[in-house]
Amino acid sequence: MTHPKVRKQHFKTVKEIVKRANGKVVCSACIMGLGQFLYRQWAKGILYLLIQIAAICFFVFVGAEAIAGFFTLGTIESNAWYGIEGDNSVIMMLMGILAFIVLAIYLYFYYANIKDAYAMQCAVEQGKKPRTLKDEMRSMLDDKFYKTALFVPIIGVCIFNVLPIVFMILIAFTNYGPDVKPPVLIDWKGFESFIKVLTLGQFAPTFFKILLWNIVWAVLSTALNYFCGLGIALLYNKKCVRGKAFWRMFPILAYAVPGFITLLGFKFMFSYGGPINQMIVEAGGKAIGFLDLDAKWSARGIGLVVNCWLNIPSSMLLATGILSNMNRDLYEAAKIDGASAFKQFTAITLPFVVFATTPILISQFIANFNNFGIFYFLRGGGLIADGYFLASDTDLLINWLYNLSISNDYYSIGAAISIIIFLFTSAVSLAVYVLSPSYRQEDTYQ
């Protein structure tokens, strides 16, 4: 755990820079790149200067207005009668967040610029040459390789993951709903939607009922998928099995057909006119509505089994990949010590696989918790059961969210619910993750 130490050092450098910075470093703090020019590092100076100019242009032409719009969420109400094209609050919020991200990136470069100038000052004071752009580039491919490699992924994730999520969080604090949506102006409302979800008779009973089923679903389906996948991978890895690639083909085949097709296929299979009911009728029985509105547990059971069918192949593939990277010597040693096959499994295979897959186990739990497709395709969306508000008894929270927000425009309520879901899942999985060996002893197998 080097982290706290590193952080302390980090603050120390900031303090040190403030205390010891010479005039040239201060120049860099005023105009990016100026300090670098004064130390005769032209290439670096030009680079930083260009960043500064680009940032200024951005904020003068777009950024400042976008940030202001973020706070007001629009002031001009649209009026078709007078032909006034009003502000679109939703887009203003989005552009505001984008401007904040650009600002953060700019500040990062600004700090890097000062730190660089200070490093030059230190180098000169010690009688060394300041690092040139070429040196920096070389270090970017070597000890700072992570910076080069992570730059693009981080920007991409910021724009396409962080930004939408921040947007969604913020929507929860507005009054964006069926009555208030563009072109009507939206306003900041604080915690109003959260209070509605947890106390209002309309939402609260449905919420708690669905939450309970959602937890049961996530735990059961994750455990089933994980252990069945691991089991099958181990089975196919046995020495006596010939034609491993051939046998593996069958789960791969299932993996190859996209989920929604299989789900629709299963839906047809269990439908009234489907083959299973036809056989029941032929045997003299009565057709069963497996997926009917009142078929609570049979629909849930079918959901679990179908979900296994869909997800076992990928966990099998994963387990196969992980097992192939295991150290064979351990088994040889265990055999010499006379360990049984079962003992070998519990003492060698399982710890190794669990070590390598705990993070995946968590992400599978989350994926199952938020499995939108399964019941959406299996039962068709938009079913509404007795005692539920805009939901049915197999619906997971995510399906309810869909019904609320996309189908019925309860955006702020939907956003508030997704924040509650998030708080729950993140608390559970962060706890599991931090306690797991793959986080605490990352270097065990390295």
Next chain:
Amino acid sequence: MKHIKIRHTVDTVITYIIILAISLVFLFPILWLLLASFSRSGSLYSFDGFFPTEYSLDSFKKLFTDTALYNYPRWFGNTLFVASMSCLFGTALTILTAYCMSRYRFKSRKALMKTTLVLGMFPSFMAMTAVYLLMTQFNLINSHWGLILIYSAGAPMGYMTQKGFFDTIPKSIDEAARIDGATNAQVFLRITLPLASPMIVYTLLSSFVWPWSDFILPQLLLKEKDLYTVAVGLMSLGDDEFARFAAGSMFIGVPIIVMYFALSKFLISGLSAGAVKD
């Protein structure tokens, strides 16, 4: 000795029975869809139990020739383009991210790891609304590049699997190369990547399958019928077109199966076995 041999045989037989059962479970629904695609009537209700009463190749012929309303070949090409592009970019970004997270110790590392874990926990499609608005602002509605951008940018969020794998490759291999004078970039390209080939294959496959079979995002972003991906196109088929649906879904599996067999050789062998001598 004989006793052990019998036990061994029994074990083998049981193993094969289980394997057969598993194979059947996975094969059956696909076989059912396959046979349905050959049915003459095209409607599910004319079937006798699981199987159609009459067979013909009509629905396949219709699938590729009757393109006025449902242009399947076009959809297929669109999907192939989007999925392979996102697969390439996504895999590259994911592997890079996972490698850095596994091998470097830098100051914001643990914070980044926790942040990505936390971000992954948000119910993703509440964010869809925002993604849609963002794409309208960037003018990427009705564009395949918009989809590719979203898929590739989202891919590194799933780096954890790959990081777990890199964590299991012994560090002593890296150190040996460093002593021989390799830079970190060289270590990554020449040593870690070849060793990680099973994991790269897994990443390639999974980042191909996601865009290939995703339904929600293309439906949101592609409004013109000619730009549809197969998933959206098949969903737009009417109820009376079950055979065409089944026929169309058969071809969806083909690229993934081809990819699997092309790559399975790398998936199975663990190259780093025996690379380090203690």
